Amino acid sequence: MKKLTILVMLSFGFFLIVANLFAQVETVEDPNAVATITPEEIIQLGQNVNAPSNGIIVLNFEGLGNADPINDFYNGGTSGQGYSGANYGVQFGVALGLIDEDAGGTGNFGNEPSPETVMFFLDENQAYMNVMAGFTTGFSFYYATLDPCVVEVYDGLNGTGNLLGSATCPSNNNGSNCTGDPNGFYCQWDVVSVPFTGTAKSVVYIGAANYCAFDEVTFGSTTPGEPVPISNWSIVIVVLLIGTAIWFRRFR
Numbered sequence: 114m115k116k117l118t119i120l121v122m123l124s125f126g127f128f129l130i131v132a133n134l135f136a137q138v139e140t141v142e143d144p145n146a147v148a149t150i151t152p153e154e155i156i157q158l159g160q161n162v163n164a165p166s167n168g169i170i171v172l173n174f175e176g177l178g179n180a181d182p183i184n185d186f187y188n189g190g191t192s193g194q195g196y197s198g199a200n201y202g203v204q205f206g207v208a209l210g211l212i213d214e215d216a217g218g219t220g221n222f223g224n225e226p227s228p229e230t231v232m233f234f235l236d237e238n239q240a241y242m243n244v245m246a247g248f249t250t251g252f253s254f255y256y257a258t259l260d261p262c263v264v265e266v267y268d269g270l271n272g273t274g275n276l277l278g279s280a281t282c283p284s285n286n287n288g289s290n291c292t293g294d295p296n297g298f299y300c301q302w303d304v305v306s307v308p309f310t311g312t313a314k315s316v317v318y319i320g321a322a323n324y325c326a327f328d329e330v331t332f333g334s335t336t337p338g339e340p341v342p343i344s345n346w347s348i349v350i351v352v353l354l355i356g357t358a359i360w361f362r363r364f365r
Contacts, residue, residue: 177210
């Protein structure tokens with residue numbers, strides 16, 4: 114009986130080891146998905162771009178292909194798959210664009226801040242972004258990751274020169290409590306801001322390949338995403354309120 118018990122325990126332990134070896138660890142790109150999005154649909158996604166405001170530039174990666182090397186997409190050239198975006202003088206190395214699986218790509222994510230495309234890196238554990246003209250004030254973005262990642266801002270190109278600022282992005286996804294998109298393991302997106310002094314020219318993203326995703330990458334501001342525009346009517350209303358307050362105070 115004792116031998117049988119030992120045999121059962123050994124068999125169960127072996128089963129657990131094998132199960133863990135073959136268990137699928139969730140990655141940003143779904144290895145089992147097949148992209149169905151067409152070039153025309155990708156170009157249409159690229160129409161969702163707003164012009165820079167007050168010197169603040171936001172990269173939402175729309176218009177890139179699926180698992181598409183970004184390269185000079187934002188630098189007056191093209192991505193690895195031949196798509197082109199606005200010329201912001203921003204060049205990427207290693208980083209790729211990835212489209213949500215719900216939109217016909219192979220992205221294992223949901224609830225991305227600007228649907229349907231995000232940035233990630235696949236074959237190496239770091240990527241970089243060069244801003245030729247430089248930028249000031251701060252850098253910010255949304256991220257989703259299974260493993261912690263780090264972002265560093267430098268005053269030289271390709272992560273050289275002085276380190277102006279850095280931030281750690283803690284793990285924030287476990288595949289649970291996700292609603293809305295409706296599918297995708299990486300569905301929790303948090304904000305990271307990196308304020309600094311000086312002029313930055315590059316950003317280095319460091320983390321485990323295929324486990325970190327980024328969206329709404331913003332430079333020139335510590336708040337990611339498009340700034341909320343102030344309409345002419347809002348200005349008129351504010352002026353009228355100030356004028357009314359002055360009038361009442363004068364004639365009390």
